Amino acid sequence: MTDTFHGTALITGASTGLGAVYAERLARRGHDLILVARNGAQLEERAAKLRADHGVAVAVIAADLTRSDDVTRIEQRLIDDGAITLFVNNAGMSLNGGTLENSVADVQTIIALNITAAARLAIAAGKAFGARGKGKIVNIASVLALAPEMFEGVYSGSKAFLLNLSIALASSLREQGVQVQAVLPGATRTEIWERSGKDVDAFPAEMVMEAGDLVDAALIGLDRGEEVTIPPLADAGQWDTYQAARLAMGPGLSRREVADRYRVNEAV
Template identity: 50%
Template sequence: MKETAIVTGASSGIGAVYAERLARRGHNLVVVARDQARLEALAERLSGRYGIAVTALSADLSRDDGRDRVSAMLRSDEAHSILVNCAGVGAKGPVLQSERTGLESMLTLNVNVLHTLTVDAAQAFASRRRGAIINIASVVALMPERFNATYGAGKAFVLAFTQAIAAELEPYGVRVQAVLPGFTRTELFERAGVDIEAIPPEMIMDAGDMVDAALAGFDHGEVVTIPSLADVRLWSDLEKARASLAPHLSLRHPAARYAAGGGPG
């Protein structure tokens, strides 16, 4: 059976590159976003070039009916064995200068939709004992104070959730990866009203290079891939430090510095 990959946010940017790279690897595709015309043009191009089947699914994932169409595909069709959660929106400026409703709809797409589709895929793929889920987070997951707090915290959720579900799915032979891009040249900035020209060019990666690196990380078996990070020990040291906290985090007695009259002095 030829495996089918569902790629959300495939009408532009990182998702469109994932669709192309997965088509090149011989996967059939379901490409999902709102812009039907762009999806159909992509589907025609990729099916013509690679001889694969591509379904263009126009859906607003922020709406329950749009999201449920993707959920139903994941759960019902055994051919769907790869999910790339790429649909997302960026932010402009800090929380104090943002409309609360805009922040909430960003969380709906970047967090709730990704969570729902990952759970659907996890349960379906685990029962079939095969499959892969790729979640696009961001490096701001590791430095949420440096960007819009809601966006950064949402991406921190994606990272933590992906690491946790990867551990849960490992015994079932289902692969899970979180990808943490830095600035990547896409439409995200223009859509959010941010001037990409104000960002130093040496900090911006091409979407093609970013996705190729992320797929190389996937092929190497990484759960977390940070395409810009040359010295991978920086990441493994952070993970080791996190693991070394574990035995100290839940104990019967408070730490001595919190005892009445105690403290650092």
């Protein structure tokens, strides 16, 4: 393991799932922590254990990131606290049922958390870290950003948004000494399944990764400077090919003339 971390890590969605595992792993590396989630009592229990087990300082912020005022509080902490050098943008949710089976309120809630809050906090961290000339941002996206047909569309769309945002921020912040990593988990054993009325055990066992394995792999990717980390993907060349094909389309995506294949054949 390469010890590249210094200072404090702020983690959203830190009470359970991937956020809780990140908290434990980063505390083990010697990071002080700021844990953010809705359940303050649960966070305090986790913080006490992390302090006892690893001897690090752990602060707790109870916040509901679907509420704009609470997002503002976390933005301000990222901006004001110069000790923060790592932001794990993990808080997220999925819908119960398919895209067309949810109410307007349900859709608004997932967009508020997975897109609006995630974007605001990533941008706040990017501005703060860029001004300081150091820092790392980890955005937890999903392999569904690349496979929207496989799952509910608003969730997969929110993760595609976060992947695009990560790639753009990485390009903007690279020269300022800031690393941005998008992590794309596949099916991972966390509480998000139960909360959205789904059964992760309905998947074949070989398709479901344990949360600890996922985070360990993601941290190795971060240590290596990866800007996109896909822990389940065995053939990294497939991602490289995907990226190369995407970038190759760039010169042809915006032109004055309509492509010939869309011209009316006047002789017909």
